[in-house]
Amino acid sequence: MRIAIIGGTGVYDPAILTDVQEAELVTPYGTINYLQGRYEDKEVFFLARHGSGHSVPPHRINYRANIWGLKMLGVTEVIATAAVGSLNQEMPPGEMVLLDQFIDFTKDRVDTFYDGGPAGVVHVDYTEPYCPRVRAVLLAAAKEAGITLIPRGTYVCTEGPRYETPAEIKAYAVLGGDLVGMTNVPEVVLAREAGLCYATVAMVTNWAAGISPHPLTHREVVEIMDRNTEKLRRLLMRAISGLSEDPDCACHHATRELGQF
Ligand code: HPA
Numbered sequence: 001m002r003i004a005i006i007g008g009t010g011v012y013d014p015a016i017l018t019d020v021q022e023a024e025l026v027t028p029y030g031t032i033n034y035l036q037g038r039y040e041d042k043e044v045f046f047l048a049r050h051g052s053g054h055s056v057p058p059h060r061i062n063y064r065a066n067i068w069g070l071k072m073l074g075v076t077e078v079i080a081t082a083a084v085g086s087l088n089q090e091m092p093p094g095e096m097v098l099l100d101q102f103i104d105f106t107k108d109r110v111d112t113f114y115d116g117g118p119a120g121v122v123h124v125d126y127t128e129p130y131c132p133r134v135r136a137v138l139l140a141a142a143k144e145a146g147i148t149l150i151p152r153g154t155y156v157c158t159e160g161p162r163y164e165t166p167a168e169i170k171a172y173a174v175l176g177g178d179l180v181g182m183t184n185v186p187e188v189v190l191a192r193e194a195g196l197c198y199a200t201v202a203m204v205t206n207w208a209a210g211i212s213p214h215p216l217t218h219r220e221v222v223e224i225m226d227r228n229t230e231k232l233r234r235l236l237m238r239a240i241s242g243l244s245e246d247p248d249c250a251c252h253h254a255t256r257e258l259g260q261f
Pocket of ligand 1 (some may be wrong): 029068083084085086158163180181182205206207208216221
């Protein structure tokens with residue numbers, strides 16, 4: 001089976017794969033660069049969301065090319081990582097959270113493969129935006145490895161690239177947000193449209209603006225990621241081991257109405 005890891009900030013090197021090769025793929029939405037390797041009996045693809053040298057900001061990422069590219073490569077399951085700020089006292093920096101909901105505050109991103117016309121009009125269900133099956137595998141993997149993984153969290157996606165104001169963070173908390181980041185939307189949205197099983201492990205790198213005792217810096221985010229990458233890698237390895245394909249998973253049939261996938 002074919003699995004992909006989408007590495008967020010601080011995760012640029014899968015370091016867990018064998019027979020790794022660099023490759024490029026031209027998709028209808030643009031070109032993607034990725035690494036391809038093996039882990040145990042599985043083919044694993046690795047995409048650095050921000051490019052290999054963290055050169056692409058959140059609002060410039062070609063989310064459609066990334067997700068469509070994975071689909072073209074025959075990937076069926078995707079585990080993404082994301083650095084996040086926290087607005088929930090129970091989710092301090094250094095903890096990992098398995099996202100289960102999102103709130104979208106992005107403003108200027110293409111977030112669908114279905115723009116009408118020949119592609120059709122599609123309204124996809126996001127009652128469970130993250131694949132429950134992949135989430136269950138991640139939770140089991142964390143338990144087996146003795147790693148704490150907070151089982152639920154609502155991700156607020158902002159447009160970026162600036163950090164938030166304390167007033168925005170207060171508002172997001174009132175709305176039920178736990179974590180804030182700049183990239184999970186439209187990635188999670190497009191993954192479902194493409195019929196991929198997708199889940200995200202969020203790494204809390206900082207208290208959000210106004211909760212943090214100091215101004216936010218990208219350096220702080222990267223430092224906390226670096227300190228916790230080993231834990232994240234161990235979790236990913238276990239999860240890849242435990243993942244299996246399920247052609248009947250509802251994620252694969254999200255656009256059934258259109259007769260797709
Ligand atoms: N805000 C938005 N995105 C982030 C943050 C944050 O505080 N930390 C890491 N990514």
